[in-house]
């Protein structure tokens with residue numbers, strides 16, 4: 001645009017936590033939907049071979065012709081692999097079955113940890129075909145080569161966390177990994193945000209863990225917490241983000257609050273403070 005209006009550059013966020021079942025996919029899909037609802041064109045890259053994000057937005061395995069695997073091996077461009085979801089401004093690059101072999105296949109490929117970063121760089125040049133304010137990468141539950149590709153491609157990392165026993169240890173491990181990737185491969189990378197998911201304030205341990213995480217990680221922990229909410233867990237089986245499934249449930253409200261806080265931190269909504277970085 002040359003009219004002087006602020007068009008934010010495309011920001012790439014890796015939704016990451018090496019632990020499974022903490023709410024990565026749920027957060028990638030529902031934060032993306034909430035950002036889209038706030039007027040931000042958003043793309044999810046489903047980098048988990050399980051393909052839960054793809055299924056969860058109504059794109060079953062038999063409808064996925066190309067996916068992020070084809071992008072990683074150089075068979076197609078990222079823009080070519082984009083599929084629209086039911087929701088305006090919310091697109092996805094799906095995962096396909098082949099992705100489960102990618103961790104091994106990539107090992108012998110040149111620039112094996114930069115393949116997604118390169119694909120994104122290429123895509124960002126095609127501003128007509130690839131016009132997103134945000135790209136959220138849904139990572140698999142490990143710190144293998146797929147997650148490494150996400151961390152090398154990302155401008156920032158965002159960690160969903162379930163407030164349970166040993167959550168803080170897991171998060172400290174993740175933080176060290178992010179710092180290592182930042183040092184060696186991607187100086188842009190920071191752990192920018194932590195969101196507490198599946199929160200149940202009736203459980204005393206969850207309260208205590210959440211307080212510990214806030215004490216340890218400070219302002220990078222979002223004020224918005226995602227409560228445990230049955231509508232959130234039902235929505236994927238209907239192929240919808242929770243906002244489309246039940247706009248008024250506690251889960252939808254929480255993800256909208258999270259999106260607003262996210263946009264404040266990005267400087268795109270008033271009320272945010274400057275971006276904080278974990279010490």
Ligand SMILES: Nc1ncnc2c1ncn2[C@@H]1O[C@H](COP(=O)(O)OP(=O)(O)O)[C@@H](O)[C@H]1O
Nearest residue numbers: 020021022023024025026198227228229232233
């Ligand atoms: N806020 C929530 N309330 C209820 N269930 C949730 C919530 N967030 C996630 N879940 C459920 O917990 C499970 C794990 O979440 P998921 O997002 O798939 O985790 P991950 O991607 O980290 O493995 C899923 O069955 C999901 O539906």
Ligand SMILES: [Mg+2]
Nearest residue numbers: 024025048052
């Ligand atoms: Mg997942």
